[in-house]
Amino acid sequence: MMKKLYITILLAATGSVALAQQKSNSNAPAALELRQQRSLWEQSGNPAGLKLDGPYRYSQIKAGYEAYDGDFRRPQEGASGNRQIAETEGRILLDSFYVTGKFSYRRESIQDANFNASIIDPFRGMPYIIADANPSDWVQQHYNLQFRVSTPFYGRWSWGLAGSYSASSGAKQRDVRSEDNFYSLSVTPGVVYSISPNQHVGLNLRYANTKEEASMKNVNTYVDQTYYELLGLGTAVSNLGSGRTNNYEGDSWGGGIQYQYKGPLNFLANVNYLVEGEGLTVSYTLPRDGGSVIRKSWQAGAAVQKESGKLLHSLGAQYYNRHIDGIQYVTQRDNSQAQQGWLSLAKYIRSTFKTQELGLKYSLTGKRGPEDYSWMADVSALYAKLNDEYILPYSYKQAENLLVTIGGKKNFLLSAARESRLQLGVRAGLNRNLSGGYQYNGQHADYPTVTDLETNDWRYLASDFVRVELPVTYSLRIGEDRQRVLFVNAFGRYTKASSFGFDNRYTFGGSVGLNF
Numbered sequence: 001m002m003k004k005l006y007i008t009i010l011l012a013a014t015g016s017v018a019l020a021q022q023k024s025n026s027n028a029p030a031a032l033e034l035r036q037q038r039s040l041w042e043q044s045g046n047p048a049g050l051k052l053d054g055p056y057r058y059s060q061i062k063a064g065y066e067a068y069d070g071d072f073r074r075p076q077e078g079a080s081g082n083r084q085i086a087e088t089e090g091r092i093l094l095d096s097f098y099v100t101g102k103f104s105y106r107r108e109s110i111q112d113a114n115f116n117a118s119i120i121d122p123f124r125g126m127p128y129i130i131a132d133a134n135p136s137d138w139v140q141q142h143y144n145l146q147f148r149v150s151t152p153f154y155g156r157w158s159w160g161l162a163g164s165y166s167a168s169s170g171a172k173q174r175d176v177r178s179e180d181n182f183y184s185l186s187v188t189p190g191v192v193y194s195i196s197p198n199q200h201v202g203l204n205l206r207y208a209n210t211k212e213e214a215s216m217k218n219v220n221t222y223v224d225q226t227y228y229e230l231l232g233l234g235t236a237v238s239n240l241g242s243g244r245t246n247n248y249e250g251d252s253w254g255g256g257i258q259y260q261y262k263g264p265l266n267f268l269a270n271v272n273y274l275v276e277g278e279g280l281t282v283s284y285t286l287p288r289d290g291g292s293v294i295r296k297s298w299q300a301g302a303a304v305q306k307e308s309g310k311l312l313h314s315l316g317a318q319y320y321n322r323h324i325d326g327i328q329y330v331t332q333r334d335n336s337q338a339q340q341g342w343l344s345l346a347k348y349i350r351s352t353f354k355t356q357e358l359g360l361k362y363s364l365t366g367k368r369g370p371e372d373y374s375w376m377a378d379v380s381a382l383y384a385k386l387n388d389e390y391i392l393p394y395s396y397k398q399a400e401n402l403l404v405t406i407g408g409k410k411n412f413l414l415s416a417a418r419e420s421r422l423q424l425g426v427r428a429g430l431n432r433n434l435s436g437g438y439q440y441n442g443q444h445a446d447y448p449t450v451t452d453l454e455t456n457d458w459r460y461l462a463s464d465f466v467r468v469e470l471p472v473t474y475s476l477r478i479g480e481d482r483q484r485v486l487f488v489n490a491f492g493r494y495t496k497a498s499s500f501g502f503d504n505r506y507t508f509g510g511s512v513g514l515n516f
Contacts (some may be wrong), residue, residue: 025516026371027058029475029487030411030423034365034373037314040238040268040303044258046204048160052149052260055098059090062487062513070505072465072497075456076122078110078138085511095153098455110138115453117227118214118246120170120180120496127326127351128291130216131236132227132244133448136174143167153194160204162188174226175218176243182212192258202258203353206274210250231291232326232351232388233397234450235442246290269302288342289329297322312365312373320357326351343495346485354387376425377408386461390442397454399436399461403427409471418483420476429467433499436462463499484513 035056036042064087069080082253087104116122118130120140148162164186172178190204206360218225218241228245230238254274261267274297280290303316328350363378381404388397407427414420438458440450475487490510497504 002162005156015084027483028372028419028421028477028485029473029489030373031371031422032058032131034058034312034367034371034516037312037363037365038307040260040264040305041202041258043303044202044268044270044301045162045206045256045272046190046192046202046258046270047148047150048158048186048204049164049258049260050100050148050160050260051098051152052200053191055093056092057090057092057514059088060513061088062086062511064509064511066507066509067505068505069432070495070500070503071496072460072463072505074123074460075114075453076116077113079108079112079135081108082320082321083509084294088113092391098150100148101146104143106142108138108140108142110140112136113290115139115449117172117243118180119212119217119248120168120182125276125278125322125324125353126248126278127230127324127353128293130176130178130214130227130246131230131449131453132176132225134174134176134225135451136172138170138172139239140168140170143208156194156400158192158194158349159188160192167362172301175220175223176216176227177219178214178216178243180212180214182210184208184210198261198263200258200260200262202260202270203255204258205255206253208252208276210248210278212246212248212250213246214246215399216245218242225468228449229290230448230449231328231390232353233388233395233442234440234445234447235351235390235395235435236444236447236449236453238444238447245283245290247281247284250276252276252295264306266305266307267303269300271298271300273298286341289344289347291329292327292347295322295327296324310367312367314361314365315319316361316362317359320356322353322355324347324353326353331499340464350392351390352481354385356385356387368413375408375409375410377406379406380404380515386436393441393443395440395442397438397458397461400434401431401462401493402434403429403431405467407469415476418476418482421474423471423473423475425469425471427469427471430469431463431465433462433464444496459500460502463497463502465495465497465499465502467493467495469493483516486512487514 039053041053046206064085067082084107089102092101112135112318114135115131117132129135144166146164148161151158166184167183170180186208188204188206194198194200214276224240227239230236252274256270256272258270276295279292282288282290299320299430301318306313327347329344330346331344334343359382366375368374384401386399411424412422414422421456471491473489478484492508495505
């Protein structure tokens with residue numbers, strides 16, 4: 001793992017040096033934020049369209065720290081914790097090819113997480129995990145490396161390629177303990193065809209491969225621990241001992257299409273579809289099918305922008321739909337002379353997990369020249385519906401919420417000499433639960449997977465709350481040529497719940513970095 005880290009840092013540093021050798025455009029945080037807002041092709045996921053957003057070059061390196069605490073959380077989240085973050089990112093034009101790259105590292109210390117003893121991210125859509133009732137600390141490390149390349153236009157055609165590699169490791173600190181390793185590798189080729197100077201259509205494909213291994217054990221071998229094989233919505237099989245070895249493997253295929261009109265208005269619409277299959281194999285010595293999932297998700301979005309010399313209007317809509325089929329196996333141990341191990345006799349869809357989200361957002365930006373802004377204001381609404389079901393015996397967990405958020409930011413120019421700036425923002429959100437419920441009709445309703453895990457998870461998902469966030473960023477140009485921008489930012493986020501006896505949750509953090 002460390003060898004991979006050294007290689008990725010070396011690649012990122014090499015790219016940063018190359019970028020530093022060129023005279024940069026405006027690379028103040030406000031300028032980069034404004035460019036990001038205008039980059040509709042980048043948000044679509046098709047790398048072939050990056051040059052249509054308007055290439056710009058810069059490098060950034062930063063390091064940060066975040067911490068969180070409070071009882072308003074899902075049971076499998078930590079009661080408290082902290083993160084150390086290091087990131088570097090760069091963009092450059094190499095002989096008419098537009099190349100971007102990013103590397104990030106995050107180390108996270110999680111305190112008192114419940115009901116997770118076999119997976120690094122219990123919220124990634126895999127219901128077949130191991131849980132125990134012992135609150136435990138986790139130590140995790142996450143690495144992510146990304147690149148995107150966009151070619152120049154050959155006639156009416158432009159091509160692109162994006163790739164990413166993510167690796168994570170984690171260790172549970174209390175019996176039943178678990179050591180986990182996860183990786184994900186994805187590749188996204190794309191193409192854009194220009195119908196006319198103002199109209200473009202795009203197509204991209206995507207393939208990804210994932211794998212996660214988890215080995216469980218007890219350090220105190222004199223005390224066997226109770227653990228549960230989760231099957232969905234609280235249904236579980238209780239066991240006693242030191243756990244097992246879990247091997248998750250998955251593949252996903254998908255693609256997207258895009259259409260852009262860029263004239264008096266900048267309009268882009270896109271649709272993406274993804275199918276994922278992931279299976280769990282228990283043990284390497286005597287493999288047994290432990291469950292599998294088929295995830296089907298599609299996302300549709302549209303954004304329109306109108307820009308003048310003083311204002312930028314942006315209106316966007318997003319729809320997301322994910323459906324997961326949870327498949328259980330009927331297995332039998334082969335005790336014949338051939339000793340073939342575990343045989344899978346049948347498999348059935350026993351549970352479904354469905355998430356739908358519809359979001360609308362309008363923002364208005366007061367510009368200060370073509371590459372800077374003076375202020376921003378936005379309002380957004382997000383409707384989210386969760387509908388999880390265990391088919392037989394029938395159980396369900398449902399929640400329907402509406403979150404309304406308003407925000408604003410002011411960019412103060414403190415000194416023209418070194419372009420020192422202070423960006424102050426505020427964002428407030430109000431979530432209202434519209435409907436929902438959790439009902440369990442299976443066996444062993446007294447298991448903690450029902451009474452604590454799923455019951456408290458539903459209470460979190462169906463809670464009303466108010467959330468306030470305050471971001472602040474200070475930046476100034478440094479050096480004799482004043483091409484480099486040093487920035488320091490900080491934020492605080494406070495969430496106050498008003499349902500089911502929850503109190504609050506707060507997160508704060510900050511980072512320091514350099515743009516050049």
